[in-house]
Amino acid sequence: MSVFKITNLNYLQDKDFGEFKEVLAEVNASPSKVGKLADVLSRVALDPWSASPNDFSVANAKVLYLGVNKPAFPTVRRFSNVMIIELSDDSVNFSGQKLYLTFN
Numbered sequence: 221m222s223v224f225k226i227t228n229l230n231y232l233q234d235k236d237f238g239e240f241k242e243v244l245a246e247v248n249a250s251p252s253k254v255g256k257l258a259d260v261l262s263r264v265a266l267d268p269w270s271a272s273p274n275d276f277s278v279a280n281a282k283v284l285y286l287g288v289n290k291p292a293f294p295t296v297r298r299f300s301n302v303m304i305i306e307l308s309d310d311s312v313n314f315s316g317q318k319l320y321l322t323f324n
Contacts, residue, residue, distance in 0.1 A: 243256050284318070306318050
């Protein structure tokens with residue numbers, strides 16, 4: 221039996237986070253601002269993202285990268301920039317998975 225784990229939440233790959241690039245930069249500079257990221261995700265994805273542990277949680281998430289979009293990333297090429305976030309165990313449904321938030 222083969223077991224594999226999905227590591228990327230691709231349901232956000234065609235979403236444009238350009239309106240929120242200042243918030244993304246702020247979260248990158250200060251991880252304590254993760255509550256702002258939850259608000260952005262809720263607005264763009266229309267899911268109940270939260271800064272508290274639950275099904276859709278960014279609590280204790282880590283920003284892995286903020287910069288130029290690269291062909292190696294599972295993203296849409298029309299966006300020139302990306303923020304990659306790894307979700308923690310506090311995100312019950314998505315523990316260890318990565319979010320790719322794209323923008324120009």
